[in-house]
Amino acid sequence: xxxxxxxxxxxxxxxxxxxxxxxxxxxxxxxxxxxxxxxxxxxxxxxxxxxxxxxxxxxxxxxxxxxxxxxxxxxxxxxxxxxxxxxxxxxxxxxxxxxxxxxxxxxxxxxxxxxxxxxxxxxxxxxxxxxxxxxxxxxxxxxxxxxxxxxxxxxxxxxxxxxxxxxxxxxxxxxxxxxxxxxxxxxxxxxxxxxxxxxxxxxxxxxxxxxxxxxxxxxxxxxxxxxxxxxxxxxxxxxxxxxxxxxxxxxxxxxxxxxxxxxxxxxxxxxxxxxxxxxxxxxxxxxxxxxxxxxxxxxxxxxxxxxxxxxxxxxxxxxxxxxxxxxxxxxxxxxxxxxxxxxxxxxxxxxxxxxxxxxxxxxxxxxxxxxxxxxxxxxxxxxxxxxxxxxxxxxxxxxxxxxxxxxxxxxxxxxxxxxxxxxxxxxxxxxxxxxxxxxxxxxxxxxxxxxxxxxxxxxxxxxxxxxxxxxxxxxxxxxxxxxxxxxxxxxxxxxxxxxxxxxxxxxxxxxxxxxxxxxxxxxxxxxxxxxxxxxxxxxxxxxxxxxxxxxxxxxxxxxxxxxxxxxxxxxxxxxxxxxxxxxxxxxxxxxxxxxxxxxxxxxxxxxxxxxxxxxxxxxxxxxxxxxxxxxxxxxxxxxxxxxxxxxxxxxxxxxxxxxxxxxxxxxxxxxxxxxxxxxxxxxxxxxxxxxxxxxxxxxxxxxxxxxxxxxxxxxxxxxxxxxxxxxxxxxxxxxxxxxxxxxxxxxxxxxxxxxxxxxxxxxxxxxxxxxxxxxxxxxxx
Amino acid sequence: xxxxxxxxxxxxxxxxxxxxxxxxxxxxxxxxxxxxxxxxxxxxxxxxxxxxxxxxxxxxxxxxxxxxxxxxxxxxxxxxxxxxxxxxxxxxxxxxxxxxxxxxxxxxxxxxxxxxxxxxxxxxxxxxxxxxxxxxxxxxxxxxxxxxxxxxxxxxxxxxxxx
Numbered sequence: 001x002x003x004x005x006x007x008x009x010x011x012x013x014x015x016x017x018x019x020x021x022x023x024x025x026x027x028x029x030x031x032x033x034x035x036x037x038x039x040x041x042x043x044x045x046x047x048x049x050x051x052x053x054x055x056x057x058x059x060x061x062x063x064x065x066x067x068x069x070x071x072x073x074x075x076x077x078x079x080x081x082x083x084x085x086x087x088x089x090x091x092x093x094x095x096x097x098x099x100x101x102x103x104x105x106x107x108x109x110x111x112x113x114x115x116x117x118x119x120x121x122x123x124x125x126x127x128x129x130x131x132x133x134x135x136x137x138x139x140x141x142x143x144x145x146x147x148x149x150x151x152x153x154x155x156x157x158x159x160x161x162x163x164x165x166x167x168x169x170x171x172x173x174x175x176x177x178x179x180x181x182x183x184x185x186x187x188x189x190x191x192x193x194x195x196x197x198x199x200x201x202x203x204x205x206x207x208x209x210x211x212x213x214x215x216x217x218x219x220x221x222x223x224x225x226x227x228x229x230x231x232x233x234x235x236x237x238x239x240x241x242x243x244x245x246x247x248x249x250x251x252x253x254x255x256x257x258x259x260x261x262x263x264x265x266x267x268x269x270x271x272x273x274x275x276x277x278x279x280x281x282x283x284x285x286x287x288x289x290x291x292x293x294x295x296x297x298x299x300x301x302x303x304x305x306x307x308x309x310x311x312x313x314x315x316x317x318x319x320x321x322x323x324x325x326x327x328x329x330x331x332x333x334x335x336x337x338x339x340x341x342x343x344x345x346x347x348x349x350x351x352x353x354x355x356x357x358x359x360x361x362x363x364x365x366x367x368x369x370x371x372x373x374x375x376x377x378x379x380x381x382x383x384x385x386x387x388x389x390x391x392x393x394x395x396x397x398x399x400x401x402x403x404x405x406x407x408x409x410x411x412x413x414x415x416x417x418x419x420x421x422x423x424x425x426x427x428x429x430x431x432x433x434x435x436x437x438x439x440x441x442x443x444x445x446x447x448x449x450x451x452x453x454x455x456x457x458x459x460x461x462x463x464x465x466x467x468x469x470x471x472x473x474x475x476x477x478x479x480x481x482x483x484x485x486x487x488x489x490x491x492x493x494x495x496x497x498x499x500x501x502x503x504x505x506x507x508x509x510x511x512x513x514x515x516x517x518x519x520x521x522x523x524x525x526x527x528x529x530x531x532x533x534x535x536x537x538x539x540x541x542x543x544x545x546x547x548x549x550x551x552x553x554x555x556x557x558x559x560x561x562x563x564x565x566x567x568x569x570x571x572x573x574x575x576x577x578x579x580x581x582x583x584x585x586x587x588x589x590x591x592x593x594x595x596x597x598x599x600x601x602x603x604x605x606x607x608x609x610x611x612x613x614x615x616x617x618x619x620x621x622x623x624x625x626x627x628x629x630x631x632x633x634x635x636x637x638x639x640x641x642x643x644x645x646x647x648x649x650x651x652x653x654x655x656x657x658x659x660x661x662x663x664x665x666x667x668x669x670x671x672x673x674x675x676x677x678x679x680x681x682x683x684x685x686x687x688x689x690x691x692x693x694x695x696x697x698x699x700x701x702x703x704x705x706x707x708x709x710x711x712x713x714x715x716x717x718x719x720x721x722x723x724x725x726x727x728x729x730x731x732x733x734x735x736x737x738x739x740x741x742x743x744x745x746x747x748x749x750x751x752x753x754x755x756x757x758x759x760x761x762x763x764x765x766x767x768x769x770x771x772x773x774x775x776x777x778x779x780x781x
Numbered sequence: 782x783x784x785x786x787x788x789x790x791x792x793x794x795x796x797x798x799x800x801x802x803x804x805x806x807x808x809x810x811x812x813x814x815x816x817x818x819x820x821x822x823x824x825x826x827x828x829x830x831x832x833x834x835x836x837x838x839x840x841x842x843x844x845x846x847x848x849x850x851x852x853x854x855x856x857x858x859x860x861x862x863x864x865x866x867x868x869x870x871x872x873x874x875x876x877x878x879x880x881x882x883x884x885x886x887x888x889x890x891x892x893x894x895x896x897x898x899x900x901x902x903x904x905x906x907x908x909x910x911x912x913x914x915x916x917x918x919x920x921x922x923x924x925x926x927x928x929x930x931x932x933x934x935x936x937x938x939x940x941x942x943x944x
Binding site: 665718 | 803810813816818819821822823824825826828829831858859860862863864865868872875876877878879881882883884885886887888891906910913914917918919920921922923924925926927928
């Protein structure tokens with residue numbers, strides 16, 4: 001049930017909006033410092049090779065500063081520090097002589113101008129020993145020698161790699177053999193999802209400036225300033241109070257900045273060696289060789305009773321992780337978790353294998369493992385519904401994990417109970433709005449253009465908090481301060497990626513103090529001035545991050561109440577805050593004593609003049625749950641049976657985000673999430689030339705192919721429905737939205753295509769040529 | 782690489798900007814090196830539209846224009862639209878409709894939209910979609926951008942009617 005709020009639930013233009021619209025916002029690639037050098041990264045043209053020697057002499061003649069594996073610290077690490085050390089495989093080094101993908105980095109140069117740096121990079125001479133490349137999982141698994149990694153470290157324990165298997169994970173609940181014996185119907189299908197590229201508009205970049213005290217200041221494209229600081233400190237043996245990482249707006253992340261990008265470490269190496277500020281802005285092509293979504297290939301077997309009860313499930317997954325670990329163990333864990341938490345299943349077994357190949361290293365992208373898993377699980381639910389002759393929506397309602405149950409979306413070590421659930425409401429409203437039960441279906445249509453309506457549901461965890469510690473770190477540190485004029489400042493390393501995370505924190509604090517939104521500011525932040533924040537990922541921004549701001553605001557309010565009580569000669573518990581719209585002031589009054597009243601500003605100023613102090617508080621807050629933000633999409637498409645082109649006609653999005661902080665921004669999350677999810681369904685993939693190991697898109701955004709504005713429905717044909725829910729553990733009833741907005745989108749588009757032409761695709765993306773092939777052959781693909 | 786340097790003057794946001802460039806220097810790099818960093822580099826390849834400026838009244842990709850091609854010409858960046866205190870109606874609409882998320886593509890979209898409205902003050906929704914189809918946005922799914930440009934066109938029209 002929704003509560004009445006003064007500011008929440010109403011649209012306020014975001015605080016950063018003006019600076020971003022008038023061109024004043026600075027991104028890492030925009031920074032300039034006196035005496036700055038420009039860097040270029042030296043990269044392998046081969047997918048698998050060893051460097052016999054490097055000759056920098058010509059580059060040095062041009063005045064370039066050069067770094068390579070020859071002067072690298074050698075330490076092994078993982079770029080992503082979200083998991084705890086005992087669950088972290090380390091296979092990265094800052095520069096190595098072993099090149100594991102086209103575009104792998106072995107060194108870098110820095111020079112006075114971009115042109116000179118480019119010239120210097122070109123004259124570095126390298127002698128290569130070319131090794132056999134493994135461009136597929138089959139090839140990699142068959143390999144006995146010349147492995148992509150011979151050994152890696154799990155925390156500090158050395159592990160010998162066999163057959164290029166990076167790691168495995170098994171999760172079992174109940175007894176699947178007994179479970180499948182109870183099944184009346186079993187569906188077993190192989191699903192495959194693509195290596196989607198984040199394609200954030202700003203390529204990953206970094207600026208590092210050495211400081212007079214021997215430290216450095218770092219402006220990276222990152223979602224995780226504190227983890228970046230910790231990694232730099234560890235790789236370069238720098239004390240952490242000498243590494244200051246600044247929170248700066250990035251031009252989009254979508255998960256590509258949860259780990260520290262190699263460019264950040266490389267820029268640091270050049271700055272430390274040259275003792276001058278260094279900037280590296282990667283080209284789009286370099287960025288495409290830098291990061292990509294985990295693809296997934298898995299066989300999913302699910303059994304159900306005649307009445308639709310699911311009894312057993314078995315998932316066997318092989319993940320082509322590319323040439324490095326960016327915490328693939330965590331990825332395997334969340335695959336099991338997202339699957340297990342979509343539908344109740346007493347007996348389940350997950351077996352995941354992560355395989356190294358000579359490709360771009362895979363990392364989180366919006367949804368992490370959820371879109372991949374949801375695609376197969378929702379497809380399977382549709383197939384079961386068909387076999388059992390049960391309405392697909394009713395089958396979901398019967399089996400979904402909801403209110404009062406325990407779920408573990410972020411893997412088996414993150415179990416938490418569910419306190420709010422808008423699933424049934426959203427499915428019913430969505431079905432009605434799009435006319436789900438009035439759809440003609442594929443059988444009744446002839447002619448070139450066929451229409452279909454499909455749907456899928458899913459969720460994302462709001463963060464990775466849980467009642468007990470697990471493999472994932474999750475907390476945020478916040479300071480809230482009341483200024484002497486009654487305005488408020490929030491200081492935290494929490495990041496906004498464009499979705500309005502920091503605005504949400506400001507709005508919640510405004511609501512708590514009953515002060516207008518424009519009186520709450522977000523302070524600039526860096527790692528020296530803030531406590532640890534794990535990073536903005538896992539849809540934790542509002543629930544965990546803004547949630548932490550809310551908890552701290554309450555503590556700050558307690559300090560202010562003490563001062564106000566002294567000032568008004570009353571007891572803190574008798575004071576009430578109220579916002580007076582006419583005067584624009586927030587009053588503090590003693591109940592039953594209307595003459596005893598003052599304002600926040602007067603109390604704060606008085607407390608300063610009397611030397612009582614500032615109303616200020618700082619604390620680290622861990623949320624002890626991670627409630628599911630449920631989403632569903634109903635989609636209508638039109639398939640051109642002569643070209644295979646799919647047009648998205650209409651979308652009805654349903655979102656259970658608890659209290660909606662800022663409706664227009666929340667809608668924006670659904671528009672964007674659907675757009676990228678539909679792209680994963682219809683278009684987006686990165687493929688390789690097996691002979692050269694190069695990306696076939698050659699680093700071009702156009703050749704990568706994303707949906708454009710022409711492929712998105714008209715604004716009038718994109719409806720958003722918010723569930724009427726209140727999350728009791730959340731800040732003022734809120735939970736997350738970001739990744740939940742993506743997760744069911746690919747499955748929903750696939751389901752709509754199936755409804756239009758009667759063919760169920762189990763491999764993404766579904767390209768026009770795939771549709772034409774399937775129509776020609778007349779069977780599922 | 783040819784090492785010959787050419788002197789040039791480009792009138793950026795109505796101010797003369799002088800420099801010496803190699804023939805292959807793009808207008809994008811020239812502008813960014815002269816601190817017009819509001820012109821963004823998303824691809825350097827003509828793919829994304831983040832570097833869009835207005836040159837002689839038309840939207841132009843500054844990454845696909847050499848600096849020398851802009852010699853003596855008038856180039857406008859997003860900073861020419863409004864001031865810190867008073868945004869242009871297009872910028873107001875982008876802020877109000879939350880058409881700005883990470884904001885990296887926004888300067889390019891705004892300049893494409895400005896060129897559209899200068900030449901076609903009341904475009905249809907399809908004309909808006911056509912005009913901005915060369916600009917990529919990874920955050921918004923384009924829905925709010927179309928809303929914002931439509932709204933801005935009406936706002937500008939209203940102001941000019943009153944005047």
